[in-house]
Amino acid sequence: MEEPEVSTGSTTDPVVEPVETSVETPVLVRGVSWGADGPSLSLITDDADTRLPLSAGQWLRFRVESGAGVPVRFCLGYSTVQGPVDSQHFACPTKSAAERGFQCGPCFGRDDFRFMHDFHRSGIAPPGLKAYLAQPHWLYIATFADGTTKVGTASDRSKWSRLAEQGALVARYVARARDGSVVRHLEDAVSANLPPTQFVRGAAKFAALLNPRPPLHLEQTNKAMADVVRDFVAGQPLDGFETVEEQWERKPFSEAVALPGRRTAYPQPLESGGHGLRLDSLLGGYALVAVDDADTAFLADLSALKGRRIAFGDYSTDVPALQESLF
Numbered sequence: 001m002e003e004p005e006v007s008t009g010s011t012t013d014p015v016v017e018p019v020e021t022s023v024e025t026p027v028l029v030r031g032v033s034w035g036a037d038g039p040s041l042s043l044i045t046d047d048a049d050t051r052l053p054l055s056a057g058q059w060l061r062f063r064v065e066s067g068a069g070v071p072v073r074f075c076l077g078y079s080t081v082q083g084p085v086d087s088q089h090f091a092c093p094t095k096s097a098a099e100r101g102f103q104c105g106p107c108f109g110r111d112d113f114r115f116m117h118d119f120h121r122s123g124i125a126p127p128g129l130k131a132y133l134a135q136p137h138w139l140y141i142a143t144f145a146d147g148t149t150k151v152g153t154a155s156d157r158s159k160w161s162r163l164a165e166q167g168a169l170v171a172r173y174v175a176r177a178r179d180g181s182v183v184r185h186l187e188d189a190v191s192a193n194l195p196p197t198q199f200v201r202g203a204a205k206f207a208a209l210l211n212p213r214p215p216l217h218l219e220q221t222n223k224a225m226a227d228v229v230r231d232f233v234a235g236q237p238l239d240g241f242e243t244v245e246e247q248w249e250r251k252p253f254s255e256a257v258a259l260p261g262r263r264t265a266y267p268q269p270l271e272s273g274g275h276g277l278r279l280d281s282l283l284g285g286y287a288l289v290a291v292d293d294a295d296t297a298f299l300a301d302l303s304a305l306k307g308r309r310i311a312f313g314d315y316s317t318d319v320p321a322l323q324e325s326l327f
Contacts, residue, residue, distance in 0.1 A: 029305040032285040034164035044091050058279050065309040066272035071097030073307030075104040078111035081128035084135040102307045120184035133180035142168035143222035146208035151196040153183045163248050167284025169258045170218045171248035172226040177241040206301045256281035257288045266300035274315035291317040
């Protein structure tokens with residue numbers, strides 16, 4: 001199972017309008033989140049969590065803090081859970097470096113979601129997380145740009161956004177379980193007996209999007225595996241679920257990234273330096289972008305900004321001379 005299927009942006013987070021990106025104030029990036037209104041860049045300021053809505057044609061101009069004394073990644077803090085749809089995020093009180101994943105040791109120890117991965121076996125979790133896991137959950141089959149297919153789970157709250165944030169191109173829900181424990185037992189049974197994995201590395205998703213397989217191939221791959229998984233779970237000696245046939249629908253903003261087309265990897269590492277990106281299409285955290293004075297479509301992995309401090313301002317991407325010769 002991948003990271004807990006809780007969005008990086010709370011439904012109660014204040015929204016920062018794009019005009020605010022002209023202010024040179026460092027913010028910490030939590031990642032790209034997707035909701036009913038579309039994608040956002042989830043940020044942590046000195047005062048609160050906030051979100052920058054993302055849309056087609058929008059320019060992101062920023063610099064990334066790096067160098068001596070700056071951690072590779074900052075801790076993103078911790079979350080507490082109060083119930084099925086209520087959670088609260090807290091920034092790291094000491095603004096420490098991340099030690100494991102995207103958290104320092106003390107924040108990991110405070111995080112309610114640390115119990116999620118083993119709850120279906122141990123039954124141990126704080127009351128709020130137990131209430132969250134008691135809501136209906138979905139078992140899905142997702143297919144990525146190279147045809148790799150994984151099995152995964154999503155809560156009722158995150159049914160659509162979970163797949164959007166993972167960067168799936170095609171996906172189907174194959175079962176609806178009464179709670180998170182039942183669905184995790186189904187997920188483990190599928191991954192132990194059938195080809196779908198529970199995890200696909202972000203680097204592999206990015207590489208595949210440089211040359212996506214044709215849509216028909218991905219659709220057929222996903223449907224065939226979903227049919228196999230659905231038949232398999234139907235025979236499991238486990239109560240508390242029913243099989244379903246329902247297709248996930250991605251947003252139009254993701255179409256250009258998902259479809260085959262000419263693009264090349266973004267020419268600069270997003271872990272440092274200044275950047276100027278025009279967002280043309282976004283799938284999960286993978287963006288088809290343009291840069292100043294260049295005609296090439298670039299694929300950039302915005303998830304590389306997670307855990308890094310950035311400041312918005314009048315920045316642009318320095319395109320290497322070798323790359324310029326290709327235009």
